[in-house]
Amino acid sequence: MSLDLGVLISGRGSNLGAILDAIGDGRLDARVRLVVSNRADAGGLDRAARAGVPTRVLSHRDHADRPSYDAALVAALREAGAHFVALAGFMRLLGPTFLDAFPHRVLNIHPSLLPAFPGVDAQAQALAYGSRVTGCTVHLVDAGTDTGPIVAQAAVPILPGDDHDALAARVLAREHDLLVRALEWFAEGRVEVTPAADPGGRARVVVRGAHTWFGLAGGVD
Amino acid sequence: MSLDLGVLISGRGSNLGAILDAIGDGRLDARVRLVVSNRADAGGLDRAARAGVPTRVLSHRDHADRPSYDAALVAALREAGAHFVALAGFMRLLGPTFLDAFPHRVLNIHPSLLPAFPGVDAQAQALAYGSRVTGCTVHLVDAGTDTGPIVAQAAVPILPGDDHDALAARVLAREHDLLVRALEWFAEGRVEVTPAADPGGRARVVVRGAHTWFGLAGGVD
Numbered sequence: 001m002s003l004d005l006g007v008l009i010s011g012r013g014s015n016l017g018a019i020l021d022a023i024g025d026g027r028l029d030a031r032v033r034l035v036v037s038n039r040a041d042a043g044g045l046d047r048a049a050r051a052g053v054p055t056r057v058l059s060h061r062d063h064a065d066r067p068s069y070d071a072a073l074v075a076a077l078r079e080a081g082a083h084f085v086a087l088a089g090f091m092r093l094l095g096p097t098f099l100d101a102f103p104h105r106v107l108n109i110h111p112s113l114l115p116a117f118p119g120v121d122a123q124a125q126a127l128a129y130g131s132r133v134t135g136c137t138v139h140l141v142d143a144g145t146d147t148g149p150i151v152a153q154a155a156v157p158i159l160p161g162d163d164h165d166a167l168a169a170r171v172l173a174r175e176h177d178l179l180v181r182a183l184e185w186f187a188e189g190r191v192e193v194t195p196a197a198d199p200g201g202r203a204r205v206v207v208r209g210a211h212t213w214f215g216l217a218g219g220v221d
Numbered sequence: 222m223s224l225d226l227g228v229l230i231s232g233r234g235s236n237l238g239a240i241l242d243a244i245g246d247g248r249l250d251a252r253v254r255l256v257v258s259n260r261a262d263a264g265g266l267d268r269a270a271r272a273g274v275p276t277r278v279l280s281h282r283d284h285a286d287r288p289s290y291d292a293a294l295v296a297a298l299r300e301a302g303a304h305f306v307a308l309a310g311f312m313r314l315l316g317p318t319f320l321d322a323f324p325h326r327v328l329n330i331h332p333s334l335l336p337a338f339p340g341v342d343a344q345a346q347a348l349a350y351g352s353r354v355t356g357c358t359v360h361l362v363d364a365g366t367d368t369g370p371i372v373a374q375a376a377v378p379i380l381p382g383d384d385h386d387a388l389a390a391r392v393l394a395r396e397h398d399l400l401v402r403a404l405e406w407f408a409e410g411r412v413e414v415t416p417a418a419d420p421g422g423r424a425r426v427v428v429r430g431a432h433t434w435f436g437l438a439g440g441v442d
Contacts (some may be wrong), residue, residue, distance in 0.1 A: 035366070059394040101250065104351055111352055113334060113337065113352075114337075114352075115350060115352075116334065116335075116337040126424075128423065129336060129423065130370055130371045130423055130425055130426065131334070131335075131336075131371060131374065132371055132373055133334055133356060133374040133375070133376050133434050133436075133437065135354060135376075150351045150352060150353055151349070153352065154354070155354050155356075155376040155436070155437050156437075157434040157437050158432075158434065159434075160427065201349075202349065202350065202351055206381065212381075213353040213354050213380075215354075215376070215437055215438055216354065216376050216377070216378050216437055216438060217437060
């Protein structure tokens with residue numbers, strides 16, 4: 001089945017670009033029904049427009065609280081026919097009003113091997129820690145910051161002499177690949193989500209017939 | 222230069238075994254001057270004895286507090302001629318009395334990609350989290366739990382269907398390799414430790430002429 005996607009961005013939308021390229025190449029069976037940015041100056045809006053994809057700017061500043069902003073996002077996505085949501089550098093937390101509207105159908109990509117380095121500027125966190133291995137994580141979004149159940153992860157080395165830009169670029173190349181793969185698994189109906197067995201537990205994601213780890217010798221690259 | 226090693230254990234000492242094997246094979250230029258266990262029933266004591274290595278049992282229960290226990294450990298290691306300490310499954314925290322006696326010369330191996338999954342049973346933590354990539358970390362020991370500066374890391378995949386034993390065995394094979402490599406770097410005098418630049422910062426470890434990340438495609442395996 002084809003995936004009817006809504007993509008939320010806040011910036012240049014490089015992962016949005018990867019999605020649009022993969023759709024254009026026939027690697028991803030999906031249509032981007034709407035791109036929403038919370039910032040009018042997000043570079044990704046131009047990228048979407050060039051691909052002929054509808055765009056909306058919905059600023060959280062125009063809404064009194066998170067539920068009202070979330071409801072506006074949901075209405076715009078539903079109106080456009082989006083049934084699955086990818087966060088591509090969207091820098092706002094989403095609350096239950098949004099998440100309950102797309103249960104287990106909101107995907108995020110984060111530039112670290114979660115649970116390490118959640119939150120803002122994961123690459124700077126990894127460099128400051130002196131890590132040798134980092135990576136990126138595709139996960140379903142829950143109410144926490146980068147806490148949702150993991151779909152796939154890719155490992156990336158940190159090399160001697162890496163600065164922030166060098167590391168971010170290396171991780172970003174992996175992000176593009178991992179996000180597109182994960183979306184394709186959803187498009188193919190291969191993803192099963194098992195709710196947490198107990199209140200303190202975590203939901204589990206199983207992808208039938210796919211490796212969900214990348215960047216490792218002997219694994220899938 | 223050869224490394225005069227003290228090895229601290231609490232259990233079967235499989236990483237101790239890897240060290241002894243590597244010395245026996247000529248891969249590691251070191252001598253184990255003493256193996257200390259805090260438990261009399263640690264299987265690693267037999268392994269050490271078979272290799273002709275002196276052993277001591279020093280129980281924390283025979284000491285009133287950590288400084289007094291730490292001082293007993295330091296005295297035993299110094300008396301045996303150990304100048305560098307490897308923790309191989311040693312399950313006690315070491316305090317400043319110990320760490321100040323071997324500055325930047327106490328190495329630990331932990332079965333996760335720190336800072337993810339510190340503390341007890343990292344493999345169970347990784348499985349419970351639903352991670353796809355974990356690994357192991359060799360780091361210098363500081364006063365925290367698995368917080369010291371990183372020397373090297375190796376990534377290891379978590380496969381569908383992995384149980385605790387399967388994952389632990391896969392990580393352990395990497396631990397053996399990573400710990401021996403790291404000790405050899407110290408033996409060769411290739412490790413430089415730069416203290417933290419500011420009070421809240423972290424010390425940095427640079428290994429001259431060595432890759433310090435493993436298990437990644439395209440990297441050193």
